[in-house]
Amino acid sequence: MGIGYNTITFNQDKCDGCGDCMLACAQAKAGSDDIVHSRIQILTTDQPSGDPQASDSGAIELAMCRQCGDPKCVSNCPAAALTKNATTGTIDWHADKCVNCLLCTVGCAFGGITYNAEIGHVTKCDSCDGNPACVKVCPKGALEYNTSGSIYNRISDKDDLFVPGLSACQGCNSELLIRHTLRNVGTNVVVATPPGCIPGMGTVGYNGKTGTKVPVFHPLLTNTASMLAGIKKQYNRVGRDVTMLALAGDGGVGDVGFQSLSGAAERNEQQLFMCVDNEGYMNTGMQSSGSTPAGSWTSTTPVGKEMQGKRTDAKNMAKIMMMHNCEYVATASLAFMDDYYEKLDKAIAASKHGFAYLHVYAPCPTGWRFPAADTIEVCRKQVESNFVTLWDFTPEQGLRFTRSTDNPIKMAEYLKQIGKYRHLSEAQVEHLQRRVNDQVRSLKAFEQLTEVS
């Protein structure tokens, strides 16, 4: 695994060009209100391109150091005044070595290192030692300090407990999830994977061979939580602390698996139950489930003269589990890995005391009809559009959003990437938007409460 670093990310769609970031940077780095000292520059393209189809007319762009992995500024520098910091990942500029030749500025395609005439040498972003001033002031959330890259460094030392080479579809979100989850959970675990994509890709194995380096089994589609509860009871009886982990699809969670899940949550059984929600029965050929959103094409909610995809809304399983007052409930998306890791740690800890439920949204390139390379992007837009929301819950704390639901991107931005929504009418899109707004409003109401059930 390569080395990953924290980075400042910029979302063009959210930026309104207010310039607060530049002011904050100038103040932080030069003690001045003059944005000439800012190492982040927000640029507005004033000149329309003339092409009516072009979307870049009047677009906002960012000039700032990307802290490149293969930095041209560093290789251009004849004086070794620029170096890549192996620990932080930033490109460090050393004043004592700089000969002011400005070759570095020629090398950079991002406007990330520029000559500041007022002080007489180049300046560049140093990420404020991991606490960037620009990110803190951005009112639209267009700038974020993304820490997920460095997480990969932390976990790369841990054993991958899943075999290399699986029969998952290209671009599968669930394989990524399993690898990361098992790395963190470790070997002192029993893993239950009810029928679905997760065992289908070889987790339990085929013909006497296993796909996992920890104890793993097929429960029925219907009884995952009950079987884990029985295992845990016996380990408690003999005084051994073993983690119980379920990796279940949305059908084994919210449809046919719901009774045993609800019963186990009511009894506060000590287990971490994870729903990997790909909005349907993808393993068996993309049939509709209780998690399939309204309007979705599936192979059992086809599109024709009499039916235009699923007729009813998905149930919000995470909310339903919150109403069970579980030890811990959270939603997560693999586009927000740092958030996921934080929640996974909390869920593992909670499962030592009682029932922990993690609902991970898992867009499926095969079943949803989008290119395999776009999985993480679809994950991201699913969250950014509020189609799904990231939050967690404990009985003491109540519900807490872990990512703001303010200023979402347009629903259409999310839907347009996905083939299963291609046929949607305006009315259907409006329905989905209303549903999403209602869900956010309802969750926000819960945020105000500490006692939910």
Place this chain on the structure above:
Amino acid sequence: MTAIEKTIDSTLESACQSKTLVCDGNEAAAWGVALSRPDVIAVYPITPQSSLVEYVSQFVAEGIIDAELMNVEGEHSVLSALQGAALAGARTYTATCGPGLAFMFEPYIRTPGLRLPIVASLVTRDTLTPQCVWGGHQDAMLVKEAGWIQMYCETVQEVLDTTVMAYRIGEHPDVMLPVNVNSDGNYLSYGVTGISLPAAPLVDAFLGEKNVNWHAALDPERPMAIDPLTGGAGGPGPKMFVNYRKGQTDAMQNALRVIEETHKDWGDRIGRHYSPLVEEYRLADADYAIVTIGSMTGAAKDAVDEARDRGEAVGLIKVKTFRPFPVAAINRALNKVKAIGVVDRSVNFGWNCGPLYQETIAAAQKLQRFMPSASFIGGLAGADITVEHFSEVIEDTAKLLKGHSYDEPVWINRND
């Protein structure tokens, strides 16, 4: 042994010490459970089993049973939780019947394939519909091909004794299969009689050391995958599947021997002897016999005695072990008579007869001689099959010797 274990031991021991007890079959089953020292018990109540799981729960509350008690949300989860517990090494117990068994069916049919020696009492009940909460064997007969060992008890005492024996049979390395201890709803579940409790140390010695999941386990200390997919013609899957299945059927046949050995050892240690597979009653000099199963046998034996007093050369064959079906044992008995009348407390819809009748004549076919036979169906929905009813059964069976034949089953209780 820890201090807690000692306390619990003394509780169970003092509770069972050379005791004679007046109780019903459900309480007797609970004492059998207590003496077997299970680790994990999961329960969900259903008539007429409910008082059984109430007794078990009470015993846990009092410390007579030292087990994890799981009050789960339905029979499906009951057996699922026990499967998990057994895969982690637990000795397990539950009880159910009727609609509860039907709801349990999905994990039920999987248990033998997982080779988990779970013991579950079936307090047998007729199936819906018509709506009915009363005894009958239809529930147990519906699951006879699922792969569980099934033994039908005749008396309250036998319920207790068979419950303990079930653990030794199921956990035997040559068997490793789940066991149903069947007791007739109403007649055994609520029938009160005097029984004697064996002393706990005797039962401990009889059961020996617990070793439930030596073959397969979900244990981080020896990681393995349980039940990976077998699959697909053209690969090794079908061959593996076939061999697993054959292993199951072989284990069922092994169970016949183990059931006999276990009953003998129980008799030697505890002093109560039962016919493990098939009981022969007044059969040696009989011309014909009636075949029974379960608690009806008591009244049937009385009717045979009365008929003998009248000079009828009638005997009785009782089937205790129905799964695996004891073909050799039943044929040894059938070989002694010229005609049989088989009494069922359930129906076989496909053959218009009782299931025990169908199985018995299937076995008789191996005798290679024609066995005149009649199917009697009675005791449905808790109806009583009285001595008078059995006298009629004997009379109707005797007609077979004079060339009479029956095209349809004879329905008992139809005009009660």
